[in-house]
Amino acid sequence: MTKYDKIKSSLLNRLNELEISEENDVEFEKTELSNYDNHPADNATDLTDQHTRLALRRHFDGEMDDIQTALTAIEEGTYGKCIECGEEIPLARLEAVPTTLTCVEHAPKEVDQSIRPVEESLLNSSTDQPVNNEDPLLRDYANSFEELEEVGSSDSPSDKL
Template structure:
């Protein structure tokens, strides 16, 4: 690549770097460098009141994503500047072929040619934490309904239902078919301790005051 083209892309990379620095600084000055409670001035951000700060939580998540994306771009820009200093700018990191000028015009910080980039994107469409293979779906570690032994014991799902009997942040509108705050959990109509209503007949008669008398 000719020297004038190198200087052109170097100048664009420095401009992009300055813009990213300003973006990150602006996001942090807007309150992103503070804890959520401090940035919004709320006295209480308990888990059972998520709707009270729904808008603030959305904006916070959006700003975090923008800052993370800016940091990722910053790494690519700095990597390209190092390549210019080393004399290797404009070559694909994978196949070592020269990256077309049209691609560099669009993305001066591109480290791969379009073909290698497509191959990488196709193989990493779902970048999720590896632990999710064991944790998904929720309570998989203790969800025993579908295990090999067909377990019917008290598992993680039952534990969640047990604590939800004492209340949650849900309201009747969140669970279709419920009309009472005492029924805001799964299987609220389940008869605990019995399999069928006939199983409770003996307990009913055992509690009678004249039991055992003829």
């Protein structure tokens, strides 16, 4: 029994969970036989659910690849050694992140912030441009409401007391 048997067991359990979730995910691909009588909001909800499942599936596929790589390293006897420097990876790190193949010093330090969802460009498009081309004649002065209220408002006379 090696010192990595417990980690190997947890990796195999997680891999089994991911494979079972992948099998179960197939039956939820399509919710309706026909979209003819559906409200557009129902179709939008279905589409959102499909996108969520797709994003989760991609995440789980990446996790499965990482687990397979770690299991291969265990079988080859290279697990627990940093692939960059060859130093021993502390057992506490391996227990915390069982799929890691690098020591803390060689772990990726930064998340690539350039990989952002396409939707963010649309959400931020209205705030990206400063408002420099305002019409100077269209200004709201501090007493605009009071000046207009003298002409009339929808308030009743009792509201002015």
